[in-house]
Amino acid sequence: MISAKPSITKSLSHSPRILQLKKHIVPRLLRWYRRNGRELPWRKERDPYRVLVSEIMLQQTQMSRVLQKYPLFLKRFPSFQTLARAPRSQVIRAWQGMGYNNRAVRLQQLASTVLHQYRGRLPTSILELQKLPGIGPYTAHALACFVHKVPHPVVDTNVSRVLKRLFPRELKPTQRVSEDINRIWALAHALLPHRHAYDWNQALMDLGALVCTAANPQCSKCPISQACPSAHKITRGRVRRKKQERGRDAIPNRIYRGRIIEFLRHRTNGRGVTFSLVACAVKANYTTKDERWLRGLIRGLERDGLLTIRKKKGNVFLTLPD
DNA sequence: AAGGCGTGGAA
DNA sequence: TTTCCAAGCCT
The missing domain is CATH 1.10.10 (Arc Repressor Mutant, subunit A)
Structure with missing residues (x-):
């Protein structure tokens, strides 16, 4: 589990700037979400298995691709049991077009673990969830919040980008990447409105996907641009060169x-x-x-x-x- | 801690 | 045509 150091969390949740920004931002973003949020299939799902499948599919994968494959996969494997007992080859075939095929293997292993070690019930705690294959910090928090309705923050690439732009000073990169990550989670925790955790998390991700995009963000359409130090000041996304891969x-x-x-x-x-x-x-x-x-x-x-x-x-x- | 791990549409 | 990228995880 990603747990912020208590000192940092406390300083953040007591920071005047954070508190003021939170009071300003939360109602505006929630209102924006009610009007502009996307209607996605997994947002109305109750079955933990079906939400889990969506979260695994969405890892590093574009929405349009998941929207296409999600219903087919669920029709073929409707439950932990059917997935766990299916031939591995069928699971890999159903994953066609999704990319990162390791996810299909780990998802099936996860289904087997849940079936045999947890009596078919998806664990509730972040700690237990993150022990499962294919579930890391983001997905563990997402499941805790989106499945079990426990008020945890989630930090994916969208949330991370939005928060960095909203709090450039607090989240200024340090020497250690792990330290940067800890600070983002701590800030996400400090901002979380506990009574509206689900909608808040979804709203942050929608904002990052629809408005506060990596390239060409639409600051003029942003419901919280007034509170954003980076508004209208983003010239271009980072052009960091990636190292050539072996091949x-x-x-x-x-x-x-x-x-x-x-x-x-x-x-x-x-x-x-x-x-x-x-x-x-x-x-x-x-x-x-x-x-x-x-x-x-x-x-x-x-x-x-x-x-x-x-x-x-x-x-x-x-x-x-x- | 940095590098490996898919896919196919958009820029 | 080439380059870039999209709800991360694992070692």
Whole structure:
């Protein structure tokens, strides 16, 4: 659990500026949310399982993609039980188009854990939730609030961006990234209106997604721009260069991983497909000098539970796991 | 603590 | 065409 140091939390919740801003901001943003908030399927769900699926799908994934896949996945796997007992291959196939396939594996592992260790009930506490596979600080807090209605703050990339712009002084980056993260959570906690935690969290995320966007924020449409030191002063999003990823032919390894799984989704039948067939399907101009590299990728996918390696008569066959 | 991990539409 | 990015998590 992300827990702010008490001293920081206390100083924040007692800061005159924080208190004044909170009094000003909370009612305005909640009013804006009632009028402009998005109507999303998971916002009216009561079943913990169905909310959980939405939160996992939304990790680093665009709304439009989730809106498309969410109902299909729930129809195929309506409960912890059906998901836990399904063949892994079916879960991976249902995840097609979502990206980050590890999430599908962890979600199924989570379903199994909930079924067998928690009697089919999703844990309530942040601590227990965060022990589950695929659930980190954000998702644990989101589930506590959105499923169990416990007044916890949530900090995702949207909330983080909004708060940094609203409190540039309090959240000025330090030397340590972990310290920066602690401060954001502490501030989110200090701002939280406990009686309206659910709507407040959703409102902050909607504001970040619709108005206070990373590039070209619409400050003129922002309900709290009056209280925002950064209003109309944001010229451009950060242009931080990312380090080049390891791969082949300027294509990152994870792209090849994705291609391998995508190929197996469609071409796997019965015995599976041979190593060489996968090799040709996945990389243009595949040669034997790529063999060591490709074997490494496949080993990694096997470790992640995303495929199964079978050896018959000296040949290697690949399939999605049972 | 930094780097690995997909996908496909938009800029 | 290329680049960038979107409700994070894990090691």
